[in-house]
Every structure is written in C-alpha cells, then in structure tokens.
Amino acid sequence: MASYSRTSSGWKAQISFKDTNGDFRKKTKSGFRTKADAQAWANEMEVEKNNGGTLASADILFYEYFEDWYELYKSNLRPASYKNYVINGKNLKKYAPNLLLSQINRSTYQLLLDDFAKAHAKGTVKMFKEETSAALRNAYADGLLKIDPTINTINKGTDTPKSVNSNFLDSEDILKFTSYLESGPIDTETFIYYTLLLSGLRYGELCGLRPKDVSVDTKEITVNLQRLTRAPFTTSVPKTEESKRTLIMPERWFNYLGKYRRTVGMQSEFIIPLPVSNDQAIKHLRQRLASIGIDNKTITLHGLRHTHVSWLLSNDVDIHYISRRVGHKNSIVTQTVYAHLLTEHVHRQDEKVLDIIG
Incomplete structure (x- = not known):
C-alpha cells in the first residue's frame, strides 16, 4: 500500500515491497508537482511489482x-x-x-x-x-x-579542541555567574544554569530529575532517567550503566532548589515541569552572561557541564572521581575530552612532586 506526504519540494510517494531475499523494503520518490502525479508513479510501481518486476534499484537518489x-x-x-x-x-x-x-x-x-x-x-x-x-x-x-x-x-x-576550549567558563566567570544567579530572581532557566554548573549533569538528565531522586538528608541526587527536552518530553533510561549514578551536591543548591520549587509549584512529577527548548536556553544563557560582562558567544548548555569538569580539574580533583560524577563510561573518555585541561593538571602535579622530592 502506498503512502503520500507533502514536502518542501512537492509531493512524496512511498511503497512497500519484498526484495529478492524476501525482506520488506520501501521505495520512495519525491518532487512530484501534485498528489495525482505521486499516485500515478505509485500505481506504476505497483503494476511492476505485481508483474514480478524488481523494484530495488540503484537509480535512486x-x-x-x-x-x-x-x-x-x-x-x-x-x-x-x-x-x-x-x-x-x-x-x-x-x-x-x-x-x-x-x-x-x-x-x-x-x-x-x-x-x-x-x-x-x-x-x-x-x-x-x-x-x-x-x-x-x-x-x-x-x-x-x-x-x-x-x-x-x-x-x-x-x-580542533574548539568544542571544549571555547565552550566553558573560567574560574573568575564561574564565581561571577553563580553570584548573579544566587542574587537575582529564580525561574526555570536560572535553575537549569545553576544546576548544570554545580552538578555536571547533562541537560536531558536534569529534565528527568524527580523529587524522589533528591535526598535532602544525604545531600545527594540520583540519575535514573533522561528526558527529551522537546515535545513529547518522553523519558528513557540512560544509555550506559555509568550514567545511572548518585552524586553529592552542596547545601546552597538545596536552598536554591527549595526557592525554585516554591516558585514553579510542587505538584509536578518532575522538578522541571516543562523543559525549556535547548535553543532558547542557550540564547538566554549568552544574553545573561553578556549582561554581567562575560563575553562568550559560543557557550552552550553542554558547555556548563564542561565548565563543571574544568572547575574540578583546576582544583586538583581526581580524574577517576570526576569521570564517575559526570557519568562517563570510564576515565579514558574524560581524559580524551578534556586533554587540554589535563595538561595544566599534570603540570600542577609535577610541581607538587618536585616540592616533595626536591
């Protein structure tokens, strides 16, 4: 049975058939001026199929x-x-x-x-x-x-290391931005930025976070789900076992969370009831940074995750701990992605060793 749809270049027709191995395949052609033209092509293909013709062809775009x-x-x-x-x-x-x-x-x-x-x-x-x-x-x-x-x-x-090198904030900018977020009005976007900075979560993981995943007593959050950040906002389990993890969070984040929950309401299944689109969140992130004198036109939401890692590395936190915290499959992944930052980390370790043995 054929199906038809309108595309930007005209009408598209698609039919199903069995190939020489008996497997179901699809044949598609687009660019028809009218639906009738698409139907005429599909009818020709159906006739050819019924006459024993082979529809699988390399003469397709x-x-x-x-x-x-x-x-x-x-x-x-x-x-x-x-x-x-x-x-x-x-x-x-x-x-x-x-x-x-x-x-x-x-x-x-x-x-x-x-x-x-x-x-x-x-x-x-x-x-x-x-x-x-x-x-x-x-x-x-x-x-x-x-x-x-x-x-x-x-x-x-x-x-080029551009994807990471220009996609994070330095230590001075981190302090300036967290101070801005903590002192200003709280909304969904500010909560997103603040949490990604302090946790290193992926945006989809943050959107999948539920109240039951947060422990005020142990000061921990647990990642069990990830959620699409656009409609229909469906959830799924993380791709790897390492992505399912529990991480410690600071007291100031729990204070911020409480204020945020009182702002948006406490009834939603998810801490973020309705995710902000990735494009909108990035656009507003850059605008907010510019408003406090931080000129970074390439930063993304994932860049806040990079920022979290660079923040920990610059303070000599163990690479294996960081790898577990951000849900990497192993520390080799972390070392590969953050090679340029690890060079600085190694230099600091060299200086410590020389202080000890010198």
Missing part, C-alpha cells in the same frame, strides 16, 4: 535511499539517536542533492565526505561517515552496488 534505509532499520532507536539519522539525511540532501546511488564509488564517496568536512568538525564528520557508510554497505549487500565504496575512506574534518 542517495539521500532518498538513505531515508528509506534508516526508516526501515533504525525506527526502533531512541528518539535522540533516530534524530541523528534524520539530520544526516538532510545533510545528504544538502551536500549531494542530485547524487544517484548508482554513481557512488570510493572516489565519489570520499569527495562527498571531503566536501562535508570543510565546514564540520571531526566528530560531526565521524557520525556522518558512520551512518552513511552503514547505508552504503547495506546497498552493497543487497547487490545495488558492485563494490563497497566505504573501504579505506577517511575523515578530514577539522581536528
């Missing part, structure tokens, strides 16, 4: 094949993970709008990766390459490609 592939094989992923495939589908359409699957070989695929890498960091290119390569290997396995075009392709994304 690569981005359309990619969309069909992730809709078929990745629909059971967590919403946040699935969204990455949707984003990279849009990236494919942007960077290779006219590239047919049949035109892809190792050279054309490497050129696509190189083009994408010109404007993206290595981590972003890595995910783009992993997801598109998986789709291409699937096409090769189905006989739609004669060779595997992903072999020996490389990632030429910019290898």
